[in-house]
Amino acid sequence: MALTEDQLLGLYICIPVYFVLLGAAAFWAHKRMERLVHDKVSDQLSAHYLGGQTFGPLLTAGTVFASIFSGYTVVGIPNEAYSKGWTSLRWMPYLFSIFFGYFGTALRLRKASNIRNHQTPVDFITDRYQSQLLRYTIVFLQILPAIIFLSAQVAALKNAFNAMFNLDPDAVYPVIIMMIIILLFEWIGGLRYVIVYTFSRILSFVCCAYDMSY
Amino acid sequence: MVLIIFICPFQLPFFSSVALTDTIQAVIMMFSFIAIPAVLSRSYYSWSELDSNTYPRPDFYDTPSTDFQLGMWQTSMILISYFTLPQYVQRIYATESIQNLKISFSILTLSVWFTMLPAVYIGTIGVQILNNEDTSSPFTSIVATLLDLGGFARALGYIALTASLAAIMSTTDSLVISISQLLTVEVLYPIWPNASPRKISWAGRLASLVASGIALCIGLVWKNGITGLVSIQFPLSTQAMPAFLLGLYTKNRDIHPWCIASGAIFSTIYVIAIMFGYIGREDNPVPIDAGLTGLAINVVLIALLEVSRRMLNISISSEEQKKKADNEEEELETTPSLLFPNRPKWDTPALNRFGKTPLTSHLIWKSMEGINEPFANPWYVFLALVSVSICVPILPSNLPTIENQEGIPWWAQKMIYMNILPFVILVVAVKNMPTSFPVINEEKIQKEGIDPDLVELTLHEKGMRQSYDGTNVLVEQRRSSITELLSSLESDKVVDNEDSLERAKSRRKLSALLHPLDESESDRGITDSDNKDDEVGIHEPVVDEENMDE
Numbered sequence: 001m002a003l004t005e006d007q008l009l010g011l012y013i014c015i016p017v018y019f020v021l022l023g024a025a026a027f028w029a030h031k032r033m034e035r036l037v038h039d040k041v042s043d044q045l046s047a048h049y050l051g052g053q054t055f056g057p058l059l060t061a062g063t064v065f066a067s068i069f070s071g072y073t074v075v076g077i078p079n080e081a082y083s084k085g086w087t088s089l090r091w092m093p094y095l096f097s098i099f100f101g102y103f104g105t106a107l108r109l110r111k112a113s114n115i116r117n118h119q120t121p122v123d124f125i126t127d128r129y130q131s132q133l134l135r136y137t138i139v140f141l142q143i144l145p146a147i148i149f150l151s152a153q154v155a156a157l158k159n160a161f162n163a164m165f166n167l168d169p170d171a172v173y174p175v176i177i178m179m180i181i182i183l184l185f186e187w188i189g190g191l192r193y194v195i196v197y198t199f200s201r202i203l204s205f206v207c208c209a210y211d212m213s214y
Numbered sequence: 215m216v217l218i219i220f221i222c223p224f225q226l227p228f229f230s231s232v233a234l235t236d237t238i239q240a241v242i243m244m245f246s247f248i249a250i251p252a253v254l255s256r257s258y259y260s261w262s263e264l265d266s267n268t269y270p271r272p273d274f275y276d277t278p279s280t281d282f283q284l285g286m287w288q289t290s291m292i293l294i295s296y297f298t299l300p301q302y303v304q305r306i307y308a309t310e311s312i313q314n315l316k317i318s319f320s321i322l323t324l325s326v327w328f329t330m331l332p333a334v335y336i337g338t339i340g341v342q343i344l345n346n347e348d349t350s351s352p353f354t355s356i357v358a359t360l361l362d363l364g365g366f367a368r369a370l371g372y373i374a375l376t377a378s379l380a381a382i383m384s385t386t387d388s389l390v391i392s393i394s395q396l397l398t399v400e401v402l403y404p405i406w407p408n409a410s411p412r413k414i415s416w417a418g419r420l421a422s423l424v425a426s427g428i429a430l431c432i433g434l435v436w437k438n439g440i441t442g443l444v445s446i447q448f449p450l451s452t453q454a455m456p457a458f459l460l461g462l463y464t465k466n467r468d469i470h471p472w473c474i475a476s477g478a479i480f481s482t483i484y485v486i487a488i489m490f491g492y493i494g495r496e497d498n499p500v501p502i503d504a505g506l507t508g509l510a511i512n513v514v515l516i517a518l519l520e521v522s523r524r525m526l527n528i529s530i531s532s533e534e535q536k537k538k539a540d541n542e543e544e545e546l547e548t549t550p551s552l553l554f555p556n557r558p559k560w561d562t563p564a565l566n567r568f569g570k571t572p573l574t575s576h577l578i579w580k581s582m583e584g585i586n587e588p589f590a591n592p593w594y595v596f597l598a599l600v601s602v603s604i605c606v607p608i609l610p611s612n613l614p615t616i617e618n619q620e621g622i623p624w625w626a627q628k629m630i631y632m633n634i635l636p637f638v639i640l641v642v643a644v645k646n647m648p649t650s651f652p653v654i655n656e657e658k659i660q661k662e663g664i665d666p667d668l669v670e671l672t673l674h675e676k677g678m679r680q681s682y683d684g685t686n687v688l689v690e691q692r693r694s695s696i697t698e699l700l701s702s703l704e705s706d707k708v709v710d711n712e713d714s715l716e717r718a719k720s721r722r723k724l725s726a727l728l729h730p731l732d733e734s735e736s737d738r739g740i741t742d743s744d745n746k747d748d749e750v751g752i753h754e755p756v757v758d759e760e761n762m763d764e
Contacts, residue, residue: 044411071382081337085274131471154433163351
């Protein structure tokens, strides 16, 4: 069942509102990043990639939540349940598994970072083992799966957008435009933008809900 | 409300208005997951109204196949390795305090019930609503039925559609920035160690562009579906787990990095070979997870190589050992000491930025003294593995449904109930997590001393990186001042047991060095009142800024 022209009208309002909010979030994040560097609270790299390590509970919870519950949660799991049924309940213990590992190691990684100033996940390996061979092995094992996962997001973005706007399923230009937008915002605002936009997206939902219910 | 009730009892002392706002925001995020099933059940059907006789896909009521059950258990096991993914570790470092992490973990633990269960509900109810219509995007089709209802349901439909797009974009962005960080800091910065921060910043943008370009090409060319791509990613990232776990949790003896690297390299080659050479080609491959078998190979190889290495080390003559010790002494004077010396130069990375001493297992364990952490408790690990394993519906394969079964299949109900056990274990683990790292006990330090390498960096000290591997002068000076003060206090103690004026002054100076004023105090559990008692007023070591830039 595709969306009718009348139904698409609402999306023509929601999506631009959402992108305007993203732009505003990126601009705010950029200003905040500049201030951190200017006030010598943080160096350029830490400000860009770690938001100056100053995230409060609001931003931390938002970003951790958003990174765990990816696009697959919203679209992929209902789709899987539609085609495969209740076996999709497997995603519940899967998430608990992820949390067991994540919660179990977070404190130790954090403490090591506090006393040794680790700024990337590979810093721990470099500092702990002092080996270039192992360092580059882990760099490879982190970058390659991340690029594969990123490719999966590209495919998901293409499928979701084309299905939503009744476009040709193989149309590639919408996903290319969206990737350019994502890249631009990331260049401007760094990690802080990535996180702030989680919240801007909440705000956009609320705005859309308000508009549409009238 | 549920979140607030859950978090309040153990967050109360730190439960600021910001944390409350955060919780409310998280509740809004979950809103769409909860509201859609509510509207669907009100306007169409609920799970209790389904009937195996009238459901358009009666085969969904059959028990899952043995292959599915085996695959589910294997995936559950390898997903524990997810903590090694760069985007997750990045967030552990980015937060201001572990109190924030605790709040996030509390929300995450609860959110499984408010996200995953509704997601499955939407899909399975959708089959009944759409009468198993063939659609390229079932989620969009289900939401389209909401739009037809008008009013609140229509608004909810738009929220859900925008949410789906936003969720994918948010994940994409998180991945882009984590890949960019790794490429910039771990690959480009070592090649260009004295590049200015601005240049490195531009290199980061270039890295984002390259990563996005590659992902775009793969994503658009790949024709085997999103699940196919994700199924390659899981087993590969699992191979990094032994390096992290051994580095974090080994006690007393360190494992040689080459043994770990060999295990990781060999198992990665195995995973790629199995994924593309066997699973990708066979129509009905054996349900063995490449990630889990790769992990087993990885661990066995590390153990074999390490045992062999230690056995070979025994044969080193005493003369060689003496020579080795002399070399180590020489190296100590010039560069940070190495855990495993006598390795070729190409294998030694730049380590000055981390400190003068190596990060040994002893140092890691000492730094965690007095901190309640789940993975250090073998019972937590055991219960975690068992609880996740029993969530697999261990059943005979493809048994037909019980006649006239109403509601959802009985085995699906069992799966849902079984998830309560890992949930409870996680609740207990999060509840027992500290909200701050223990405050340094000064009396104990004056009696027993302190390892200056265990002193945490302030936010200011952390954010002073000006080159790839420049020594962190600020923290080095503070640490050496602590060492000097401790030795002077020790020598005063030997000379005169009474509390002299000099000694009191040194104690106050030590206190200021151990607790410098900084925005990052929340992680160390230091409050304003702790610092008010400090009469000395020395909050940061005197640092030669020019020297630091060098």
